Each structure stands twice: as structure tokens, then as C-alpha cells.
Amino acid sequence: MAKRLFIAADIDEHTRDEIGGISRAVRAAVGTSVKASWVHPDRMRLTLCFFGTADAALEHRITEALVEPVGEHPFDLSFEGLGFFPERGSPRVLWLAVDCGGRELCRIQQMLQHRLELLPEREEFRPHLTLARIKERVPRADVAKIADIAASAGPSRIDRVTLYESRLSPQGPIYVHIAEAPLQP
DSSP states (O other): OOOEEEEOOOOOHHHHHHHHHHHHHHHHHTTTSSSEEEEEEEEEEEEEEEEEOOOOOHHHHHHHSSSSOBOOOOOEEEEEEEEEEEEEEEEEEEEEEEESSHHHHHHHHHHHHHHHHOHHHHHOOOOEEEEEEEEEEOOHHHHHGGGOOOOOOEEEOEEEHHHHHHHHTOOOOOEEEEEEEEBBB
């Protein structure tokens, strides 16, 4: 049976709580002027590789690739600043920028792609934490003030990566832990 799979780095509970506060502040600032689907802090993950719908063979290949530690030492990750994707036109995703630890996340993502023999992503990997997905087209000027909201959180210790299955439900996605790989000791 096919599953929706992704590999992510998890943040600690304290940092997750700080980010929840940022998310609430941003929601209060925009009010009802922007229709968005907000990510619950319990579901916040730093996605490194998204596989979409994967069959059993790909799941096995990914699980096997996570048997060995990932060749990066544990590191601290922190967040600073807000932004939008895409960079031009109507914003679709509101994100929290990775401040410290971004280079390490990029190296891990590249190592995973190499280990799994994946083609390079079409766009350059940009470490970020999604806060909301904007459901309707809005002029960038209508949400530009959001980027001025003070937003910093962390540090959070990153010492492993995790393979998750994403099960969609009416209450939002449910993430099921499948496998993990520690970072190099």
C-alpha cells in the first residue's frame, strides 16, 4: 500500500512552544483578512526530503538508507524572521526562517539525496519552517507587514532525522514515525 512519506528534523518542545507564540502573534496581526491553514505547533517539522506517495519498495529503500548515522554532527538550530513563498507574486506559504543551523540542514539534505540516489530538487533547498499555507490569492502588499513581526525561537538541538508517514485527516495530517537515523556522534 502506498504511503505519503517525508524525512524531517524535529525541534524540541520548548522551541515548538516559542514558535506557537509567534504563530499566534501573526494570526492576531492578520486577523480574518487572510484565509490560511495554520500548522499546529505539534505538527511542525523541518522537511528535508518529501517523497509524496511512495510504494513499499521506495519505503524499504529509504528505511535502509537510514540504518547508518547521517554524516553530520549534532548541532543547534535557531529561527529568526518571517518570509513567504513564492518570492514574487501572491504569497502561498508563510514561513519562519532558519537562522543558525541552516548550512548543516543543507548538508544533511544533500547527503540524504545522495544516499537515496535522488535527482537534485528543481529548486534550491531553503531550510524553513512552514507556519501557514495561504488559501486564496492576496496581494503581497496586504501581507507585507507580517514580515516585520519580531520572530525568533530556539536554539533546538538537532541530533537525528526521522522518516514519517503523513496520514491525511479532516483534523490535519497525522505523522507516524517509521524510522530514524542519528547524526554522527
